[in-house]
Amino acid sequence: xxxxxxxxxxxxxxxxxxxxxxxxxxxxxSYLSIIGPSGCGKTSLLKxxxxxxxxxxxxxxxxxxxGYMPQKGVLLPWYSLLKxxxxxxxxxxxxxxxxxxxxxxxxxxxxLKGFENYFPNALSGGMYQRAALLRTLLTNSELLLLDEPFxxxxxxxxxxxxxxxxxMRQKFNFSTIMVTHDVEEAVFLSDIIVIMHKYPGELKxxxxxxxxxxxxxxxxxxxxxxxxxxxxxEKIIGENI
Ligand SMILES: Nc1ncnc2c1ncn2[C@@H]1O[C@H](COP(=O)(O)OP(=O)(O)OP(=O)(O)O)[C@@H](O)[C@H]1O
Numbered sequence: 001x002x003x004x005x006x007x008x009x010x011x012x013x014x015x016x017x018x019x020x021x022x023x024x025x026x027x028x029x030s031y032l033s034i035i036g037p038s039g040c041g042k043t044s045l046l047k048x049x050x051x052x053x054x055x056x057x058x059x060x061x062x063x064x065x066x067g068y069m070p071q072k073g074v075l076l077p078w079y080s081l082l083k084x085x086x087x088x089x090x091x092x093x094x095x096x097x098x099x100x101x102x103x104x105x106x107x108x109x110x111x112l113k114g115f116e117n118y119f120p121n122a123l124s125g126g127m128y129q130r131a132a133l134l135r136t137l138l139t140n141s142e143l144l145l146l147d148e149p150f151x152x153x154x155x156x157x158x159x160x161x162x163x164x165x166x167x168m169r170q171k172f173n174f175s176t177i178m179v180t181h182d183v184e185e186a187v188f189l190s191d192i193i194v195i196m197h198k199y200p201g202e203l204k205x206x207x208x209x210x211x212x213x214x215x216x217x218x219x220x221x222x223x224x225x226x227x228x229x230x231x232x233x234e235k236i237i238g239e240n241i
Contacts, residue, residue, distance in 0.1 A: 003028040003175040009057035019201040029173040033186035041201030042179040067141035075120040082116040088139040125152035146178040
């Protein structure tokens with residue numbers, strides 16, 4: 001069963017063609033990454049899939065709320081970190097006591113314990129992004145749309161979060177579309193990688209990553225992993241990411 005189908009999608013900004021006829025399908029429970037040079041239309045495509053931008057062509061997506069993590073600014077500046085993380089649960093009818101418990105339970109895994117009462121503008125870039133990712137995961141959505149979710153996260157925490165996401169996926173079987181610039185990250189997390197061209201926002205190639213799940217730290221040191229990374233890098237070399 002396909003969770004998302006994207007067919008001949010085009011996105012225009014006042015006549016400027018940013019996404020030019022992209023098509024792909026995402027089976028339920030799969031992880032798809034969109035990779036390509038800066039300005040090739042990745043964010044525009046993600047927004048179109050989320051219904052946040054008008055587009056030409058056809059997109060099918062699950063009904064109900066999506067978990068969308070934009071590149072910047074998902075936390076409400078006038079609420080504490082704790083409150084920000086509780087909101088998606090409260091909106092879905094979880095009691096205040098239960099919401100607080102669930103958030104406090106998961107904070108250490110995101111390196112955010114002790115920062116409950118901080119306001120978003122007092123968090124470091126990496127902490128902010130980890131909080132934004134956690135907030136998106138707490139929406140418990142069937143489909144997550146993540147726009148460079150680890151861009152500001154340091155290398156060590158990045159790997160921790162890859163493992164966390166992989167583990168969550170095994171448990172909850174959500175589907176994900178992620179925009180990234182990081183080939184290793186795309187290979188580690190994805191079942192499908194969509195490579196885009198510079199201008200004007202065209203599809204270059206779709207690569208399947210059929211490494212077994214669950215993926216672990218050992219996965220990164222296997223020959224299969226390295227050869228997938230090399231394969232994807234070869235496809236995008238010359239594209240000036
Ligand atoms: N609101 C807008 N109005 C006009 N043009 C826009 C708008 N948003 C994006 N564009 C243009 O559309 C093209 C694609 O932008 P987009 O943000 O989708 O690229 P991207 O691949 O996500 O880039 P990056 O990797 O740098 O985040 C760019 O040329 C950009 O300048």
